[in-house]
Amino acid sequence: MIFIYNTLTRQKEPFIPLEPNKIKMYVCGVTVYDECHLGHARCEVSFDMIRRYFMQAGYHVTFVRNITDIDDKIIQRAQFNNESYSDLTARMISAMHAHYAALGVLPPDIEPKATDFVESMQQLIQRLIEASYAYVTTSGDVYYRVRRFKSYGCLSGKVIDELEVGSRVAFNHEKEDPLDFVLWKAAKPGEPAWPSVWGNGRPGWHIECSAMCQATLGDTLDIHGGGPDLKFPHHDNEIAQSEALTKKPLANMWMHVGALRVNQDKMSKSLGNFLTIKAALAEYPAEVLRYFLLSSHYRSEMQYTTDRLKEASNSLKRLYSAIQNIPCDQDKSQDSIDELCPYESVFHQAMRDDFNTPKAFAVLFDLARDINKLKKIDLQSASLLAKKLLKLSHLLGFLYHHPEKYAQGDTGIDSEWIESMIEKRKKAKQQRDFKTADHIRQVLMKKGIELLDHRDGTRWQMMK
């Protein structure tokens, strides 16, 4: 049994899917007007970890992640760039795919784009109007009548009358109530637009998720997830839109990832303080970023600093060094080992408790230490443990590289030359010519290459 913290009830609950062994999971994706930043990465990597865990637990997961490919910011940016909005979004989408893939995020099973579901949205809006949950204005906008939905704000715990209405929301004469949010926006000249019974226009942001959830997964999802800033108003609005019509819960379980902060502020596009995934990938190996992003519990907020990344890099190195020079491919029963030291059961216990990755990581490090100890005295047992370490790490999306290759990275230096230097040094050492041997070490050191002498020979790695 897996326990998950449900934002809706504010407690951990046993997870029971609607249909046995099947999970319908919808995670809100991004608005593609710019490149994805590390905040997005944290969200995607977290849900990827969760999805992978469900999969290995034997569930058939249908994972949907939408793309918002039409909205005000996209239009503005496209105009600024002097390109069509669809050229802009196509470019951003392919960048997103590349960056997520680098971080080991599995592609979604379904990736609906808002612009492909405009008709579904229009149908929902029409039904909301008919049920008097929405109204049309003289200029052709359609708004959702928030006060008509009695439990509005139930997800975030907001009380309508306590919101700072008017202080931040722009005043709009056509709204019946400042709280009302837009379902359909009448188009201004030159803007991309779709025909509708209310005139040419485009959908508001929130309605797309209601439409795409329903179109791809049905009325009720097992899990609906997203970033911390979507809880309100986005997800509360989705609930208001969908449940007003279906009278059924939009999702049984709501999951929200904690914020990633930079210098005390939330990383966000509107604050302009974001670090793109692309920029981060230029500085650190993708696996280090993934490790960093999963090193805190998914719900807690975390701080991005270069020190933390350096630390993540060192920690990951420790795991890789444990499996270095160990045959991991032999296929023998490991049961006896787990009876003595229940690594796997502790690991799964941690993961089943709301995906406690820090605790699961601790198991990996326990394994690493025991492997290192056994290496010297019992290589066979060590390799069984190493296999276990790989298995558990793979569940989280780690340790897919060959340990040697990982340590060496992409040097841009001719590895044959390095090997020849190592050979030279070996000869010098054999002749007890340590002066020459140390000189060779120095020469390589200047290029950032570190030599490591082992009983069975000399290896090299990048120093970083």
Next chain:
RNA sequence: GGCUGGAUGGCAGAGUGGUCAUGCAGCGGACUGCAACUCCGCGGACGCCGGUUCGAUUCCGACUCCAGCCUCCA
């Protein structure tokens, strides 16, 4: 002002009513021609004040402080 979630050793970060988190960094030792890895050992922590209890970092209450949200945002 309202809502939501926090406060753990130098840093990061789990957890528990009474014996170990874990990682990074530091210190001492082993190994080593040098260096690194590795191993062994060490130190230090539970915001503040009350309460419950044989015993609380862990449960309850007050307080202080912090963050996110209440406009588009993962």
